[in-house]
Amino acid sequence: MAAPPESLLRYCPPVLLSRRGDTASAPGQAPRSPAGLSSAQQPQELLNAILPPREWEEAQKRWVQEVSAAPSTRRDVLQLQERLDRQLQQRQARETGLCPVRRELYTQCFDELIRQTTVSCAERGLLLLRVRDELRLTLAAYQALYESSVAFGVRKALLAEQGKAHLEKRIAELEEEKEELEKQVSEEKAKCEAIERQETERREIEEKKHSEEVLFLKRTNQQLKAQLECIIAAKN
Template sequence: MSNLLQLQSDEFETYTQLPALIQTPQGYYPCEQQIERSEIQNLKREFEYQLNSRSAFQYGLCPVRSEIHRELFDELVREVYLDQAETGAVLARVRDEAHMTVCNYQTLYETTLDQVQNMIGTAEENIVEMRQKMDSLIDENRELKHELMLANAQLEQMDQNSKYLQQVAEKRITEDKQYLNKQIEQLQHSVEALRQHFKENPEILQLLDVKKE
């Protein structure tokens, strides 16, 4: 076991940091003995129990789930490292690269989330402003409709007054025309009566001529 610890220390200088061996009262883990199927099933049940007992989220970003998977991956690295040190070191590097990629994606997610929240905040402010503007336009539209209704009422009243005045004027013209026609007719009768009278009494015309001389 001391050779294993020394080999791990040497690989740390050459490749990358490997998960430390876990020391328990029963010894160091992992051991070099081949694991049995029952132990794998127990490990699976323990893995699922840890996920459930620590309330790990099944989807999305979950630090608890990430930590449990990291511990499981570290155990796999230890198992591989016991058989093939170089393969274990490469697998550890793959683990580190995967962890770095996840961290980058998490940073990108958080940055994007902040931007989205800022956009949502700006959109909410714009929505409030647009609602206020919409309410103002609704009030203005209501006032314009009221003014239009008053204008239509005034226009209708003016139209009625105009028709009434036109009817009064037409009636007066008709009455004046009838009156003038009646006067003309009376004058014509008077002239005709005078002419007939002069015709029947020619001496009147002679007297008028004498008076003129």
């Protein structure tokens, strides 16, 4: 494992901890919660508890690097701000939205401010530590909520796609059924028109036949009437 990358947090020069196969002579301390820390501890011990030393292996040697306990001046704070701006630009951190690079750099900057404050005032440093841990918990909760909402949205989108495919299939079936029904309606309409034509023709034929019969009966009646009149006239 190579040496850790450059950090905005100020560290002491690295110290050789052990060689591979040797017993570690000065193992790093595990981080403790703010409730287990006390301002009565030595500055370096307190800093190691707040900001644990970083360890790595290089060329079969194990190195450890503790956070610096050196006090900071106003110039150090200005240099920290310059380094932060430079790192944001060099690593192309996004100015808005979620950006892991920007979050990492601001976390390092906040840890450096905690270090500087702890050196000058242990109580203030411990209070800032509580603030940092609370912010981390809040960010973790928001991140979990965001990931959960994204997963929920993906599931809903998949269900919507499945429902869309089902609806598209149903629409196609209904359109096919509609075309079939329209075809049946056209056929029935054609049958009705044919029946109407047949009935119209039949009615016209019946009316013509009836008219002819009426006319024949009228003629027959006139003939019989004329014959009757002639018979009556002959008897007189």
